[in-house]
Amino acid sequence: MTQISHQQYLLDKQYNTSKNLDARIRLHELFSTNPLNWQHWVFDQLELSPGSRILEIGSGSAQLWVHNLEHIPAGCEITLSDFSAGMLQAARANLGEHASQFQFAVIDVQSIPASDNTFDYVIANHMLYHVPDRAQALAEIRRVLRPQGRFYAATNGEAHLREMDLLRQQAGLDESGILGVATSSAFSLQNGAAQLAPWFSEIECRRFEGGLAVTEAEPLVAFILSIRAAESISEAQLAALRAIIDAELSAHGVIHITKESGLFIASGVR
Numbered sequence: 001m002t003q004i005s006h007q008q009y010l011l012d013k014q015y016n017t018s019k020n021l022d023a024r025i026r027l028h029e030l031f032s033t034n035p036l037n038w039q040h041w042v043f044d045q046l047e048l049s050p051g052s053r054i055l056e057i058g059s060g061s062a063q064l065w066v067h068n069l070e071h072i073p074a075g076c077e078i079t080l081s082d083f084s085a086g087m088l089q090a091a092r093a094n095l096g097e098h099a100s101q102f103q104f105a106v107i108d109v110q111s112i113p114a115s116d117n118t119f120d121y122v123i124a125n126h127m128l129y130h131v132p133d134r135a136q137a138l139a140e141i142r143r144v145l146r147p148q149g150r151f152y153a154a155t156n157g158e159a160h161l162r163e164m165d166l167l168r169q170q171a172g173l174d175e176s177g178i179l180g181v182a183t184s185s186a187f188s189l190q191n192g193a194a195q196l197a198p199w200f201s202e203i204e205c206r207r208f209e210g211g212l213a214v215t216e217a218e219p220l221v222a223f224i225l226s227i228r229a230a231e232s233i234s235e236a237q238l239a240a241l242r243a244i245i246d247a248e249l250s251a252h253g254v255i256h257i258t259k260e261s262g263l264f265i266a267s268g269v270r
Contacts, residue, residue, distance in 0.1 A: 018061040018090035020226040025063060027212065027223040028259075034210030038261070039067035041208055042125060042154060045263055051075040052120040055144065057109045058082055058127030062091035062102075069098055081107035109137040114144045125154045126261075129186035134195060142199040142269050150267045151200065157189035157260030164224060164257060171241035173233065189262050201268030212257035217245045220255065 028038060042064060048054065050073040056064065059080040065072070072078070080102050082088050088106065092099045107113065109124070110133055122141050131137045141151055187195060193203045214220050221242055225233065248255050 018087055021060055021087075023219075023222040023226040027214070027219045030216070030219055031212045031214045032210055032259075033213050034208065037067060038208060039064050042152075042263060043068040043071060045206060045265065046121065046123070046152060048073050048076060048121060052077070053118060054078045054121045054123065055112075055114070055119045056080050056123040056125065057107065057112075057141070058124055058130070059091060060087050060125075060127075062094050064123070064125055065098075065102070066094050069095075072101075077103070079103045079105055081105045083108050109140060112140045112144050116143050117146045118144045120146055120149050121152065122149070123152045125152075126156070128153055128192075129155060129188070131187075134187060135198075138196065138199045145269055147269060148267075149269065150265060151196075153187075153192065153196070153264040153266065154261065155187050155189060155192055155264070157262070159258050160260040162258050163255065167224065167241065167244060170244050172237050173228070173241070189260060192264050196264060196266045199270055200266035201270055202266065204265045205262055206265065207262040208259075211259045212255075214255040214257060215249065215253065217242065217249060220245055 032038070034041075052073070052075075054076055056079070059065075059082050062080055065078070065080070078101070080088065080091055081104070082091070083106060085106050088104045091102075092104065095102065105113075109127075109131055122145055124141075128134055128137065145151060189205060189207070193205060196203050221238075224241065225238075245255070
């Protein structure tokens with residue numbers, strides 16, 4: 001099993017706290033070429049109705065809701081779930097005084113502790129590629145959705161962050177990690193619709209435009225380090241990575257990195 005879907009590794013090393021996720025979010029917030037924040041864009045696609053019951057699977061540190069608190073329709077019952085209690089702790093802290101508007105639950109999407117036809121919306125924001133048994137997860141999501149409900153699944157495409165892979169190769173780092181090639185072979189913009197099709201009759205893919213224009217070395221180094229086990233990188237490799245990034249910035253002033261992200265909207269439960 002690769003690191004991208006090795007649940008014990010993800011729980012113990014990647015998502016026991018929000019530190020690694022925060023490093024990845026920071027790079028996008030600092031250097032995205034699209035002036036529209038990703039979380040604002042995703043929320044705009046949801047078109048939530050007042051009084052809805054909503055489940056977010058793999059909600060992480062609740063960034064989707066932190067960025068859109070003032071736009072949540074009245075009367076919504078929102079459950080934020082993650083398989084990491086540490087991530088939910090970060091979510092509560094980030095929501096602050098607004099945390100009381102939400103329910104929090106440690107949930108494995110492969111076994112959702114909810115009755116059939118419970119939710120109007122289920123959201124999975126960049127997390128399905130971490131699930132070992134996606135067919136089982138999608139069956140569970142289908143089960144807890146109401147007949148007219150909608151499922152939203154954000155993910156990346158095959159070209160996402162491909163320049164980071166080149167930096168990795170130049171620094172002599174192996175392919176281990178939780179993003180990159182593993183993402184495109186798991187649940188991506190290219191293969192996600194086929195994986196959703198057994199459970200939903202209507203599937204739309206919307207893409208988020210833009211890339212990264214990175215002008216500082218350390219946020220990029222922090223991102224690359226965040227997707228790997230710390231013990232997998234030697235001091236020599238880390239020094240090489242920093243030297244390569246510094247040289248690129250000295251020569252060009254910017255490192256352009258491709259982003260390929262988007263959102264599947266699935267309905268018409270089968």
